[in-house]
Structure formats: structure tokens, C-alpha cells
Amino acid sequence: MSDTHPLKDQIALLIGAALETVAPDAPVSLEIERPKNPDHGDFSSNAAMQLARPLKRNPRELAQLILTELPASPLIARTEIAGAGFINFHLTPAAWHGIVRRTRAEGAQYGRGDAGRGHRVLVEFVSANPTGPLHVGHGRQAALGDAICNLYAAQGWEVCREFYYNDAGMQIATLANSVQARAKGLKPGDVGWPETAYNGDYIADIAADFLAKKTVESDDREFTASGDVDDLDSIRQFAVAYLRHEQDLDLHAFAVRFDHYYLESSLYTSGRVAATVQKLIDAGKTYEQDGALWLRTTDYGDDKDRVMKKSDGTYTYFVPDVAYHIDKWARGYERAINIQGTDHHGTIARVRAGLQAANVGIPEGYPDYLLHTMIRVMRGGEEVKISKRAGSYVTLRDLIDWTSKDAVRFFLLSRKADTEYIFDVDLAVAKNTDNPVF
Template sequence: MPSTHPLKDQLALLIGAALETVAPGAPVSLEIERPKNPGHGDFSSNAAMQLARPLKKNPRELAQLIVAELPVSPLIAKAEIAGAGFINFHLTPAAWHGIVPQIRADGTQFGRGDAGTGHSVLVEFVSANPTGPLHVGHGRQAALGDAICNLYAAQGWEVYREFYYNDAGVQIATLATSVQVRAKGLKPGDAAWPEAAYNGDYIADIAADFLARQTVKSDDREYTASGDVNDLDSIRQFAVAYLRHEQDLDLKAFAVRFDNYYLESSLYTSGRVESTVQKLEDAGKTYEQDGALWLRTTDYGDDKDRVMRKSDGTYTYFVPDVAYHIAKWERGFERAINIQGTDHHGTIARVRAGLQAAGVGIPAGYPDYLLHTMVRVMRGGEEVKISKRAGSYVTLRDLIEWTSKDAVRFFLLSRKADTEYIFDVDLALARNTDNPVYYVQYAHARICRVFEEWGGQTAALDSADLAPLTATHELALLQRLAEYPEVVATAARELAPHLLVHYLQMLAGDFHAWYNAEKFLVDEAATRLARLALADATRIAIVNGLTLLGVSAPEKM
């Protein structure tokens, strides 16, 4: 796997050249790491230890040979052998200084890679059925999905953002009857109010607009209400369009957009469901039992076979799901990433089994899933559980209105997807170092303030001599900046935006420490320009990182 660390890449070439002489043709996966202990140098390689077994040689002796064969390079100040056979590299200051002009030349492109060039990925997320406003769990999904799309795009992938929903199922029927009874004047709590009906205030809003024969327009549909309370089909269509529009507003407030909205019902009307069933039957992977049609998902690792077609003739939900994923594949997406709550994990095995059984050439791991756990909201030391608007849950829009888009995004991305998260509203509003989003944004604002005070043109820094950058805080910052492209690549590969969040906190910490220790706008010109160049590189990394997360980088705070 190619590293994306500018200095590791160069070291790898040097070590590779030495290995050509020491162990020609030997298989070795070259790993170069940043040692935790500074005494172990700037980088270390375990190449000698990896070669010890296949070559049946002492790892320390192998390390000696490799070091002896290393080409001369201005990057390396010293290469020494330590421990069980590590080769530790101490780099020259110039090697680290070289990071700054690279970053400044790359600008907004710094941290981008080309691992995905020529490949396309479909990311499916949010995928909420239009039965109510988006809740905070959808918010986590929207933040994760959008960040992952940005990360993949930064790796050169062609990214397609899709929202899948069902406008014709049982939940939608419940929505329609809820609006209908509300339009007839009933309220939650009335004796005749149906048990299964939705209770949020938004149901009353829909009913009122329906009676007023309003027209609603969402990103993917438009509908004018008939105003007839007995016209359940019109109520259903109006309610779906109304709530899709509401969700559009939620997503807009969160700065999330989609390339396409895909309807589950279209899989029926296009015949894709029927043709999928036919494929599975033709493959001999189905059987009839108890009046139902079953799929042998146990042939593909599921713990029991699943019903495809119920005895009443309708299909279970996972059949259109399989049809949908065959469609993704046939639309040319060699990779698909689905972001869902952990409560849906049971569907993974059967969807993948269905795709394998269909025998249409889809690889075994298709699609990828990123599952996330629930989000709870704390405010004033107490858990907030309900909102008037939604009836039974806190909405994404509540959270954004109480805090900010930036805070909600940053916070929801700050933890691994599979760990439970408690969103602390008070912390998100704090204007101090306890609040990580302010901490990172403040580092950026401080840099901008320095440049404003300086008043020069950044182009004047292009020729800056960086030799004056010798302070420990400056070296630490250079080292951190060099890691950025690798962090972006790893966060994309692992579907783990939290790695980038943590990185930015570390980067901001390195900057604040430096800022506090050294004055940038000193009288001595060489030092002043060198420090401004490093500050400019830091600014670029912070902006690029926050942009990938969908968080703004204000110049003044």
C-alpha cells in the first residue's frame, strides 16, 4: 500500500534501493513508522526484522547491511540500528523544512490523493422515509455520509450521493391516516385517535396545508393538495411531498446535498423486483415452503433462510433491497457504501447473500456498510428526549438551531461511528478550549489575524529561507503537517472521519503551543518570513481538513 507521507515516500525509495542489493527479489512489505519515542529518530523501518525469517538471518546483521547500502541523501542526518533490528532514521532540518513549500504550492489540493482516480463509488445515506422531520441519528448519518463523500472525492474517486426511500409502505399509510384524522378535527389523546398514528405537531401543519389546497415542492417532487379529507391517496401524496420538503430544509441547514433520490416503489414499477426474483429462481437458490418463496441465504453465511415472497403474494422488504443493489452495480458503481444505524445490521448478511445468489458478478463484500449507534442529547445536565415539533424525538434542526451547523457536524464526527455518542449542547456553545470545534477554528482565526497585522502578500513568502525554524514547537508542527495526507487517506479507507477530527485537534494544539511560545512578527526579517510561511502552511491544512468535514473556517472569531 503506497504511503502518502511526503518524507516516508522518499525514505521508502532509499530503503528500497538498499534492499535491491542486500536481498534482491525478497518479498518485503516496506513499513516506515513514526516512533513514539523521539530518541528513536524521526522514522523507523522494520524491514530487517521482516526479512529475518525468509532469509534465516539475524535481523540486526541484516539491518547493518541495509544501512551500509543506503544511498547518500540530503534528507538523512543519521541512520542507526536499535532494539531487535529497527533501523532508525534521523532526518536533517532541511528535510522537514521542505514540507512548507510543498504545502503552500499545493494549496487547496494539499492532502488530496489519486488512489481512486478512474473509480466510482455510490454512497447511500440518511435514506429516511418521509414520515417526519430528521432526528439526531439522521444527523449523525448525514455528517458521516457527507464527510465520507468528501474524503473519497479527495482520493480521486467519482462520488455519487444517493438518498433511498419508500413512499408507499406501511409507515406511509400510517402517515396518511394520521394526517386524515387530524384534518377531520381529531387530536392525539381523543378517544377516536388511532393507536398507531403519529402525534407530532407537524401532522397538524400538514393537515392544515392540505385543507388549504397548498402546493409543496421538494427536491424530487411537487404536489398540489386536493383538499378533500376523504381522498386518502391525495393526502398520502401531499404528506410525502410535504415531509420530503421538510427534510430538504433540515439537510439544507446542515449543508448536505444529494445527487439523487431513489424510490423503492420504482423498483416495482420498473420490473426490477420481478427480474431479481427470476434471477434467484433461475440460479436454483429458492424453494417453496408453507405457501411462501424462500431464499437459501444460509448458503452464504446467514444463520437462517429468509422469506422472499409471503404467502399473501407480496415481497418482504429485503427483495427490493437486493434489486436496488443489483441496480447500483449495473449503474456502474464498482463500490457502494451504505451508512445505516446499527439496528439494521441484520440486513447485511441477507442482502449480500441475495447479491451472491443472483450470480450477476457482484464481488462478495458488496456493498460496504458503515453502521453507527444512537445519539443522545444533553442540555443543562439533563437528557433531552422530546421535541414538540416531532412528538417523540429531538430533531436535527433543533440541534442546529440550539448550537450551529459547524458544532453539530464536528461533534457528530468526533467519535467512531460504532460508539454511542452523547451530544452536549452546553459544550457545543462554549467559547473556550473545552469546545473542540472552537479550539480548531480559533487556531485558524489567530493565523488570519497575524497575516492581517503583517499586511504583506503571501507570495512574498515563496522565497523564504526556512532555516530559522529551529524551535521544538516548530519542528513538532512540521512533523504534524507532514502527516496530514496520510490521515486523509486512512480516514477515507477506514470510513473513519473521526481520525481527521482528532488530527485537527492535535494540529490546532501544536499551533496554539507555538503561538504562545514564539512571536511571529519579529523585527528580524528572515525569522519573520520563515514563521509566516509555516503559519501559512498550517492555515492551509486546517482549512482543507475542516472543509472535508463540512465545517467552516472563520477568519475572525
């Protein structure tokens, strides 16, 4: 066998050859794993345990039969049977030399393949509304999303990195009112300062540039300020473009770029929300109660039915979510992955239920979700909670400025997404062996 095969595959071939004699007709799905304890070998297989029931044999006896029939290989230093019937493989140094030769020969192409050729995946991540700087949670999403996209692309998938955001709604109205107040000379604490206004220094920066009638350009929009403090619509559009530009600067500094930006407002202006509601009505999956329109999401595993359209005629937030994912499917993305905070956990069942109720051919379990926890930041032995720039939280740019882009990406990817994580700034800049980036 050539040393250009992955070691796992080569071990699977050896076991498969042994099984042709031991159990030629028995169904088995070979699973080759790396043991958590290195004392248990380099690789391990539970093939004997899988075969024990269909063959009505003791798994340890089967393991011994498999080893007896295992072809000789220069890759294997020794084998052993452990526990209920695991087969552990200890490899020779020569086995690893083959991997080293392969990585040197293939260089940056090592690990790439074409298993996903002809398939399309859309990964939606960050998706921050333009109301302030990106926080460290957005940074975790950016690192996770970009890494996942790179992995899919390396296997031949056509990948779309998508950023979904709302350029209207209450948060944007609050942003516009905050900038307008600053443009009129007010500041936090003054009489007349909006009670719900955003207080970060960035609001003053936006107001100053608006009064200067500046033009701002982001990756997906461009706008020139009117400079009129009473022109709230101009203030809103300028503030959105300004903050999208700021977000882009942070993302570019983090080596993350997006292929497509999707506005929530477009779901309404294009008629997709209304069309989605009509699909659900036509499918007989809705009913009216207390003046509201409800969707029978309990038919699809949700814990209770959900309101789609409130008695005042406005839609609940999950309706555009359903419309958005129907559009993802309609654009030809057979796989969709959403990277979001754990606070979005409650939306999963209702969105998937809405997609099934729409009956447009979307498979169950679409889309996939990767949920992450938030991050605490430590610096100088103390937790950092406030950023002067943001006014209320630590930003992604803070982390990059304090450490480096590569260090931030490494540490944010060094733990499972759903585990609590403390980012230690002092460790990330340490020039010693305690710092894995050093």
C-alpha cells in the same frame, strides 16, 4: 528527492534503496505507519520483521543492516530500532517545512489526486423514510457520508450521493392516517385518534398546509394538496412531499446535497423485484416450504436460509434490497458504500448472499457497509431525549440551532462511527480551549 513527495513516500523510498542491497530479491510490502506514541518517532516501519522469515534472519539484525544501508537524507534526524525489529524515524524540522511549503503552494488542491480517475462509487446515506424530521443519527450519517464522498472526489472518483427511501408501505400509511386525523380536528388523546399515529407538532403543521391547499416542493418531487380530508391518497402524497422538503431544508442547512433520489416503490413498478426473484429461481437457489419461497443464503455464509416471498404472496424486505443493489451494479458503480445504523447489521450477510446467488457478476463483499452507533445528547448537564418538533427524539435541526452547522459536523466526525458518542451541546458552544472548534 523533492519535498513535494509525501513524507511517508520519501521514507519508503529510502528504505527501498536500502533493501536493494540488503535483500534485493526478497518480497516485501513496505508499510510506513505513524506511531501512536510520539516518543517512538514520526514514522515507523516493520520491513525487517516482514523479511525475517523469508531470509531466516533475526529481525533486529536485519533492521540494523537496513539502517546501515539507508541513504543519508536531510529529512532524518535520527533512527532507532525498537521492540522486535521496528525501525523508528525521527524527522528534522526541515522535513515538516517542506509540507508547509507544499500546502501553501497548492492551497485547496493540497491532497488531491487522480488515483480514482475512471472509477465510479455510489455512497448511499441518510436514506430516511419521510415520516418525520431527521434525527441526530441521520445527522451522523450525513456527516460521514458527505465526508467520504468528498474524499473519493478528491482522488478523482466519479461520486454519486444517493438517498433511498420508501414512499409507500405501513410507515407511510401511518403518516397519512395521522395527518388525516389532524385535518379532521383530532389531536393526540382524543377519542378516534389513531393508536399508532405520529404525535409530533409537525403533523399538525402538515395538516394545516394540506387544508390550505398548499404546494410543496422538495429536491425530488412537487405536490399540491387537494384540501379534501377524505382524499387519503392526496394526503399521503402531500405529507411525503412536505416531509421530504423539510428533510431537504435540514440537509441544506448541514451543507449536504444529494445527486440522486431512489424510491423503493420504483423497484416494484419497474419490475426489478420480480426480475430479481426470477433470476434467483432460474439459478436454482430457491425452494418452497410451508407455502413460502425461500432463498438458500446459507450457501453463501448466512446463518440460515431466508424467506423471499411469504405465503400471503408479499415479499420480505430483503428482496427489494437485493434488487436495489443489483441495479447499483448495473448502473456501473463498481464500488457501493452503505452508511447505516448498527441495527442493520443483520441485513449484511443476507443481502450479499442474495447478490452472489443472483450470479450477475457482482464480486463478493459488495456492497461495503459503514455502520454507526446512535448518539446521546447532553445539554445543561442533562440528557435531552425529547424534541417538541419531533415529539419523541432530538432532531438534526435541534443540534444545528443550538450550536452551528460546522460544530455539529466536526463533533459527529470526531469519533469512529462504531463508537458510542455523547454530543455535549454546552461544549460545542463554549468559547474556550476546551472546545476544539473554538
